[in-house]
Amino acid sequence: MDKLRITGQRPLEGVVQASGAKNAALPLIAAALLTAEPVRLNNAPQLMDVRTLAKLLRSLGAQVEQDGAQIEINAAGVDHYEASYELVKTMRASVLVLGPLLARFGQARVSLPGGCAIGARPVDQHIKGLQALGADIVVEHGYIVARVATPSGRLQGARITTDMVTVTGTENLMMAATLAEGETLIDNAAREPEIVDLANMLRAMGAQISGDGTSQIRIRGVEALHGAVHSIIPDRIEVGTFLCAALAARGDVTVQGAEPAHQDALLDKLREAGAQIDTGSNWIRLRADALPGGRPRAVSVRTTEYPGFATDMQAQFMAVNCVAEGAARMTETIFENRFMHVQELMRLGAQIDIDGHTCVVRGVPKLSGATVMATDLRASAGLVVAALAAEGETLIDRIYHLDRGYDAMEVKLRGLGAQIERIRGQ
Ligand SMILES: CC(=O)N[C@H]1[C@@H](OP(=O)(O)OP(=O)(O)OC[C@H]2O[C@@H](n3ccc(=O)[nH]c3=O)[C@H](O)[C@@H]2O)O[C@H](CO)[C@@H](O)[C@@H]1O
Numbered sequence: 529m530d531k532l533r534i535t536g537q538r539p540l541e542g543v544v545q546a547s548g549a550k551n552a553a554l555p556l557i558a559a560a561l562l563t564a565e566p567v568r569l570n571n572a573p574q575l576m577d578v579r580t581l582a583k584l585l586r587s588l589g590a591q592v593e594q595d596g597a598q599i600e601i602n603a604a605g606v607d608h609y610e611a612s613y614e615l616v617k618t619m620r621a622s623v624l625v626l627g628p629l630l631a632r633f634g635q636a637r638v639s640l641p642g643g644c645a646i647g648a649r650p651v652d653q654h655i656k657g658l659q660a661l662g663a664d665i666v667v668e669h670g671y672i673v674a675r676v677a678t679p680s681g682r683l684q685g686a687r688i689t690t691d692m693v694t695v696t697g698t699e700n701l702m703m704a705a706t707l708a709e710g711e712t713l714i715d716n717a718a719r720e721p722e723i724v725d726l727a728n729m730l731r732a733m734g735a736q737i738s739g740d741g742t743s744q745i746r747i748r749g750v751e752a753l754h755g756a757v758h759s760i761i762p763d764r765i766e767v768g769t770f771l772c773a774a775l776a777a778r779g780d781v782t783v784q785g786a787e788p789a790h791q792d793a794l795l796d797k798l799r800e801a802g803a804q805i806d807t808g809s810n811w812i813r814l815r816a817d818a819l820p821g822g823r824p825r826a827v828s829v830r831t832t833e834y835p836g837f838a839t840d841m842q843a844q845f846m847a848v849n850c851v852a853e854g855a856a857r858m859t860e861t862i863f864e865n866r867f868m869h870v871q872e873l874m875r876l877g878a879q880i881d882i883d884g885h886t887c888v889v890r891g892v893p894k895l896s897g898a899t900v901m902a903t904d905l906r907a908s909a910g911l912v913v914a915a916l917a918a919e920g921e922t923l924i925d926r927i928y929h930l931d932r933g934y935d936a937m938e939v940k941l942r943g944l945g946a947q948i949e950r951i952r953g954q
């Protein structure tokens with residue numbers, strides 16, 4: 529297993545390029561299953577999760593080729609409708625093939641996604657919504673077995689109100705509804721930029737969708753969708769991770785290829801912490817090289833659905849609070865077990881008390897490098913941010929979690945002056 533070795537307290541300076549968003553790329557790749565015509569995605573990130581989903585689509589009979597930041601998908605030859613446990617267990621987002629398979633082929637057998645460290649993450653809302661669209665669904669032997677049992681063989685538009693706001697749930701239902709007969713209204717829909725990106729590509733494929741970006745999405749089903757070319761939005765979590773790293777390590781970093789409008793909640797918190805933020809149409813610059821007192825101020829956050837503070841940024845922002853002046857309260861409201869980085873941050877000298885869904889972080893003047901273990905994707909990113917700020921050497925084990933969702937992270941950080949290297953495992 530690969531590890532990262534980081535020697536901290538090097539000033540981070542310069543320009544870094546953001547990649548396309550993992551959480552947009554995955555539903556967009558799944559959406560290509562909705563048509564027999566080719567779909568081309570530009571600005572695609574090069575990530576383990578993208579490779580895993582590509583492998584899953586190939587196992588269904590699709591052709592998928594990635595060449596750098598371009599992915600070509602042709603789902604004309606799909607003749608299998610089963611996503612096996614072996615492929616689904618490493619990545620929850622594989623459940624995104626359920627809606628498209630059901631809508632285009634009338635059947636799907638998709639393994640329940642494997643257990644994930646950050647919470648139980650059931651898919652009951654995906655199932656409930658697809659049932660409302662007319663699917664017969666049973667869960668047996670660890671698989672969701674779904675069939676369209678309507679007289680026309682097509683899903684039927686319906687009103688769906690999800691019990692909670694779910695991102696991939698909204699995406700699955702949106703994709704399924706594009707080929708349904710009649711109109712679907714998804715109420716309590718997620719409003720994330722990745723939902724809007726998916727709606728934009730589905731529209732380019734001929735779908736009729738409105739209301740994306742609000743909590744009511746309306747879809748008028750069409751008989752067939754066609755091919756499209758689409759450019760994936762920037763990865764706001766990757767961008768945020770670089771900004772947190774720049775603040776924690778007190779640098780001056782410009783992230784190019786970013787979308788500042790997607791980052792309001794985070795930029796507010798970074799400013800509150802003392803960072804100077806400047807933005808342009810597609811870049812964000814964070815300056816923390818002249819903080820009053822030399823340290824950021826501790827800032828409390830509460831994770832919520834978009835446009836609130838993203839749960840996927842909680843660990844990285846906690847790393848900033850670990851070296852800040854003062855104390856901050858951090859509340860996680862989306863996932864029940866997303867504080868696994870706390871124990872590892874404490875190995876670096878952080879002072880954190882956990883009480884259920886809330887942590888109180890008391891900033892210390894200095895963290896000190898140690899050997900730590902990555903437990904999930906953003907926990908790993910939080911450890912990288914902390915290690916960049918820590919004195920001495922930190923060894924981060926199990927970075928396969930990081931590779932799921934960051935495109936060449938150590939190469940990009942090295943470009944900013946970080947001392948970071950990958951140690952290849954056997
Ligand atoms: C690939 C992708 O886009 N992943 C993102 C997506 O995950 P994902 O789409 O899996 O997260 P959801 O928005 O669905 O989860 C939100 C909450 O709803 C619960 N829930 C969800 C569905 C369901 O059927 N039943 C249920 O109880 C979950 O357990 C969780 O507590 O949104 C999360 C919340 O912003 C992010 O952290 C993930 O990075």
Ligand SMILES: C=C(OP(=O)(O)O)C(=O)O
Pocket residue numbers: 551619620621644840905906933
């Ligand atoms: C939790 C995440 O991803 P996933 O939903 O793919 O597990 C994430 O991107 O932080």
